Amino acid sequence: MTRSELIDQIKSKRSFLCVGLDTDFEKIPRHLLNHADPVFEFNRQIIEATADLCVAYKPNIAFYECRGIAGWQSLQRTCEALPKDCLSIADAKRGDIGNTAKMYAKAFFDQEMSGLRFDALTVAPYMGHDSIQPFLDVEGKWSIVLALTSNAGGVDFQMHEDADGVRLFERVVGKTNRWGTVDNLMYVVGATRGEAFTAIRALAPDHFLLVPGVGAQGGSLQDVCRYGMNADCGLLVNATRSIIYASDDEYFAERAREEALVLQGEMEKELAAKGII
Amino acid sequence: MTRSELIDQIKSKRSFLCVGLDTDFEKIPRHLLNHADPVFEFNRQIIEATADLCVAYKPNIAFYECRGIAGWQSLQRTCEALPKDCLSIADAKRGDIGNTAKMYAKAFFDQEMSGLRFDALTVAPYMGHDSIQPFLDVEGKWSIVLALTSNAGGVDFQMHEDADGVRLFERVVGKTNRWGTVDNLMYVVGATRGEAFTAIRALAPDHFLLVPGVGAQGGSLQDVCRYGMNADCGLLVNATRSIIYASDDEYFAERAREEALVLQGEMEKELAAKGII
Numbered sequence: 001m002t003r004s005e006l007i008d009q010i011k012s013k014r015s016f017l018c019v020g021l022d023t024d025f026e027k028i029p030r031h032l033l034n035h036a037d038p039v040f041e042f043n044r045q046i047i048e049a050t051a052d053l054c055v056a057y058k059p060n061i062a063f064y065e066c067r068g069i070a071g072w073q074s075l076q077r078t079c080e081a082l083p084k085d086c087l088s089i090a091d092a093k094r095g096d097i098g099n100t101a102k103m104y105a106k107a108f109f110d111q112e113m114s115g116l117r118f119d120a121l122t123v124a125p126y127m128g129h130d131s132i133q134p135f136l137d138v139e140g141k142w143s144i145v146l147a148l149t150s151n152a153g154g155v156d157f158q159m160h161e162d163a164d165g166v167r168l169f170e171r172v173v174g175k176t177n178r179w180g181t182v183d184n185l186m187y188v189v190g191a192t193r194g195e196a197f198t199a200i201r202a203l204a205p206d207h208f209l210l211v212p213g214v215g216a217q218g219g220s221l222q223d224v225c226r227y228g229m230n231a232d233c234g235l236l237v238n239a240t241r242s243i244i245y246a247s248d249d250e251y252f253a254e255r256a257r258e259e260a261l262v263l264q265g266e267m268e269k270e271l272a273a274k275g276i277i
Numbered sequence: 278m279t280r281s282e283l284i285d286q287i288k289s290k291r292s293f294l295c296v297g298l299d300t301d302f303e304k305i306p307r308h309l310l311n312h313a314d315p316v317f318e319f320n321r322q323i324i325e326a327t328a329d330l331c332v333a334y335k336p337n338i339a340f341y342e343c344r345g346i347a348g349w350q351s352l353q354r355t356c357e358a359l360p361k362d363c364l365s366i367a368d369a370k371r372g373d374i375g376n377t378a379k380m381y382a383k384a385f386f387d388q389e390m391s392g393l394r395f396d397a398l399t400v401a402p403y404m405g406h407d408s409i410q411p412f413l414d415v416e417g418k419w420s421i422v423l424a425l426t427s428n429a430g431g432v433d434f435q436m437h438e439d440a441d442g443v444r445l446f447e448r449v450v451g452k453t454n455r456w457g458t459v460d461n462l463m464y465v466v467g468a469t470r471g472e473a474f475t476a477i478r479a480l481a482p483d484h485f486l487l488v489p490g491v492g493a494q495g496g497s498l499q500d501v502c503r504y505g506m507n508a509d510c511g512l513l514v515n516a517t518r519s520i521i522y523a524s525d526d527e528y529f530a531e532r533a534r535e536e537a538l539v540l541q542g543e544m545e546k547e548l549a550a551k552g553i554i
Contacts (some may be wrong), residue, residue, distance in 0.1 A: 003405050022377070024312035024380075040467065047549075060373070060377055060380075061378070062371075062373055062378075062380035062384065063383045065286075065380070065381065065384040065391070066380040066381070066384040066387075066390055066391055067390060067391060068349060068390070068391035068392035069346055069349050069350060069353070069392065070354065071391070072345060072346050072349055073346060075348070076345065086450040090500065092399070093371070093372055093373050093404075094339075094370070095370055095372075095401055096337070096370050097426065097427070097428040097430075098428065098429075098430075100299070100337055100340070101338050101339075102338045103301075103337075103343040104339045104342065104343070106343040107339065107345070110343070112345060113343055113345070114342070114343055114344060114345035114348070115345035115346065115497065116345065124370070124372055124401050124403050124404075125403065125418045125433075126401050126402065126403045126423060126434060126435065127401075127423070127426050127428060127430055127431060127432055127435075128425075128429070128430020128432065128433030128434055128435070129369075129429065129430040130427070130429050130430040131426050131428065131430050132430075136493060143471055146403060146404070147484055149374065149404050149405075150374070150402075150406050150407070151374040151403020151404060151405070151408065152371070152375075152404055152406065152407050153374075153404055153406040153408050153409075154404060155446065156402075156405030156406055156452060157402060157403060157405055157448065157449065157452075158403065158404075160438060160439060160445075160448065161440060162437060162439050162440065163438060163439065163440045165440075168434065168437075168445070171434065171437065175433060177436075185467040190467060199456040218384070257378075260415070263336040272435065
């Protein structure tokens with residue numbers, strides 16, 4: 001999915017919601033356990049209930065990998081079931097040396113090799129240029145570099161200042177945005193870091209930002225929009241637990257839809273207020 | 278495998294060699310392709326040919342993940358085939374928020390869940406404390422934190438100095454070594470960074486270091502030992518391509534053994550010179 005296609009989807013769905021599919025076998029409603037692949041059945045119903053309200057889906061790969069081969073089967077089926085009008089993001093946070101990064105690119109982008117055909121992959125910056133470039137080199141795919149994450153440990157290294165007062169996450173954005181373009185590179189910026197959006201936007205005014213941390217982690221959608229939204233929207237705001245675990249009974253998909261609808265409504269207001277729709 | 282068991286293995290095998298199993302389907306000898314699982318058959322023969330010469334094996338997960346479910350089957354079979362007297366390291370460089378890191382810990386450490394039972398996992402530090410602690414919390418397992426990597430991009434962020442002249446890799450070692458102990462925490466330090474071993478040893482005198490970059494990447498074993506060896510050895514030096522791709526014909530396993538034997542011989546000299554054996 002190209003940048004302009006993504007922007008069109010945002011305008012037409014009046015939403016910049018990304019639904020996280022961090023599907024924990026232990027947390028899905030028990031009545032699904034009689035399905036051959038309960039995790040996939042859960043995802044299928046969540047997708048069906050929310051596809052018109054969101055512009056992206058983001059399975060976190062750990063939740064599949066922990067179940068080994070069975071997990072990869074669920075992931076492959078889920079990837080197949082993701083609607084073409086939504087950006088599909090593998091949240092894998094991969095990062096390794098060049099020849100290895102090429103293998104990870106095949107794992108998530110090359111369906112013929114791996115069975116997976118995601119549009120985008122989250123990548124970790126610690127190992128530098130040759131750990132990121134192989135992902136950027138894949139035509140028509142997106143790399144989403146970790147800049148400032150929403151977790152408590154995000155401050156341990158990312159917020160640390162160098163001799164010039166530049167924090168590590170700023171250095172990461174400033175350096176990596178010379179390696180890719182607004183058409184193949186995004187950044188992860190946690191919603192729990194309101195003021196940091198200003199610093200990020202100073203370095204990457206036009207890039208899309210993938211924003212976790214709204215909902216269960218306590219970030220504010222309004223703050224994210226105030227400091228992070230640009231003229232093209234420039235935001236994909238992720239919610240996971242507040243949507244997919246809204247209830248654990250037979251109505252989980254309807255409840256997921258209700259929660260997604262609340263967020264979509266708030267997002268529509270933000271888009272309208274900025275004159276984007 | 279405990280720290281003292283690892284040291285015993287090093288002394289008894291007179292080696293601190295780790296063999297990387299970054300097995301690329303495209304590079305294995307063609308005569309193996311008539312096996313049901315050529316990648317596993319390649320690994321099986323490499324392991325059989327080198328098990329008495331090394332103390333650790335390290336499959337890089339990308340080389341398996343790129344083949345999807347078939348790759349995970351090869352990985353699972355390989356993990357099963359690793360000898361119990363060698364440390365088994367999943368080179369996965371994972372790093373994610375706390376509840377997700379727990380899932381990655383299950384993926385690589387919990388055989389009942391995932392089919393994999395590695396002794397150790399490489400982890401990325403960018404996301405901080407709660408991205409690493411869940412791995413350290415698993416009883417009897419090792420976390421190997423990326424400190425200074427051997428690739429060209431290693432300098433992009435890891436070597437950057439803060440206001441106090443502390444480089445990021447030093448900050449990573451200084452901070453993370455308060456989260457784990459010498460019994461469950463190691464560091465990745467590239468062999469191509471000779472002088473940096475002195476800085477690392479100042480911060481982590483007793484930790485084991487996993488050292489890639491000898492061989493194909495050009496690092497010197499002698500330099501690594503000069504600056505990095507401690508009284509317990511404290512080093513696991515990895516070689517991959519120079520061993521597993523020593524030849525691509527029917528003699529690949531014998532040639533792998535010959536290459537491993539050369540390295541083991543050099544390592545024996547270093548251990549003897551330091552009075553460890």
